[in-house]
Amino acid sequence: MPSLTFFKYLVCEAFSRTPPPREPEPAMLMDDPAQVAAFARAGREDGVIGQVYLLNTAQLCELIRPGDKVVDLACGPATQLAQVARLNPQAEFLGIDLAPTMLADAAAHIAQQGLGNVRFALGDITQLSGLADASADVVMSTFSLHHLPDVAALGRCFAEIRRILKPGGRVYLSDFGRLKRPATMHFMAYRHAVEQGEMFTTDYHNSLRAAFSVAELQAALPALGPGLRLYHSPLAAFMVIIRSPAQRALPSAAHAGLKALWRSLPALQQDEFEELRRCFKIKQLTIPALHT
Numbered sequence: 001m002p003s004l005t006f007f008k009y010l011v012c013e014a015f016s017r018t019p020p021p022r023e024p025e026p027a028m029l030m031d032d033p034a035q036v037a038a039f040a041r042a043g044r045e046d047g048v049i050g051q052v053y054l055l056n057t058a059q060l061c062e063l064i065r066p067g068d069k070v071v072d073l074a075c076g077p078a079t080q081l082a083q084v085a086r087l088n089p090q091a092e093f094l095g096i097d098l099a100p101t102m103l104a105d106a107a108a109h110i111a112q113q114g115l116g117n118v119r120f121a122l123g124d125i126t127q128l129s130g131l132a133d134a135s136a137d138v139v140m141s142t143f144s145l146h147h148l149p150d151v152a153a154l155g156r157c158f159a160e161i162r163r164i165l166k167p168g169g170r171v172y173l174s175d176f177g178r179l180k181r182p183a184t185m186h187f188m189a190y191r192h193a194v195e196q197g198e199m200f201t202t203d204y205h206n207s208l209r210a211a212f213s214v215a216e217l218q219a220a221l222p223a224l225g226p227g228l229r230l231y232h233s234p235l236a237a238f239m240v241i242i243r244s245p246a247q248r249a250l251p252s253a254a255h256a257g258l259k260a261l262w263r264s265l266p267a268l269q270q271d272e273f274e275e276l277r278r279c280f281k282i283k284q285l286t287i288p289a290l291h292t
């Protein structure tokens with residue numbers, strides 16, 4: 001259960017009308033070595049956002065099939081990418097980011113994990129000129145759309161996703177949604193400030209202010225093509241998922257791997273994973289259970 005204070009913020013959000021204007025990220029790219037290190041550290045699988053990575057991975061494992069070519073847009077330090085690639089060893093992955101420091105960190109992480117099915121390319125997610133039309137089976141992106149400068153760039157990114165996807169290709173995009181109250185943004189960013197550290201907390205706060213609203217994302221959705229649905233956490237849209245329907249039941253090896261990852265999360269993150277899973281169930285998005 002969310003704490004009483006958290007619940008109070010959620011209820012206030014639910015009764016508020018429209019979000020404040022968007023405040024784009026101070027810097028589009030994350031290329032400062034200290035910032036990259038802070039994000040990678042807090043974001044590794046046992047870090048403070050480990051439960052969200054796991055939630056994304058569990059859904060991606062239902063979308064990816066053996067032999068698929070998967071493109072991760074704005075892959076950052078490849079925490080998400082490595083987790084998904086490890087559980088889908090028969091798929092090939094390409095991580096794209098525009099920040100060389102991030103890509104160096106990502107390559108080191110993949111090498112350290114000994115994964116042979118991931119490569120990287122420097123590129124802009126609004127202009128994927130290095131990728132041919134209809135060349136990807138799955139396009140994924142996590143925690144990244146809010147880095148785009150405006151809704152026009154979001155539209156260009158969605159049009160590029162549609163262009164590079166094969167017919168029948170699948171999409172999984174997960175990001176923050178813009179909350180309606182600056183006070184809720186502040187509360188969300190600072191509630192685990194001690195564990196996260198100052199730099200990650202500041203980044204998180206900036207991200208919440210830069211997030212696209214549900215209405216902005218919904219308006220851009222047609223550019224991605226048919227068959228996709230947008231889900232957001234109920235009461236407060238702090239998390240938004242745009243995705244294709246599941247392609248297959250979770251293979252038993254992937255399910256076992258996901259359960260092992262869940263067990264390795266700290267207790268607080270295990271609880272938050274369950275909270276998020278319950279939240280999205282209310283919105284008719286079923287995310288595999290990992291605690292049983």
Ligand SMILES: C[S@@+](CC[C@H](N)C(=O)[O-])C[C@H]1O[C@@H](n2cnc3c(N)ncnc32)[C@H](O)[C@@H]1O
Pocket residue numbers: 028029030031043073074075076077078079080096097098099102123124125126141142143144147148
């Ligand atoms: C918060 S990180 C998220 C990284 C990763 N997807 C994850 O979930 O851990 C956002 C990333 O987006 C990248 N980025 C921002 N704008 C971009 C663009 N137009 N093209 C490619 N990468 C971009 C940044 O350099 C940064 O690595």
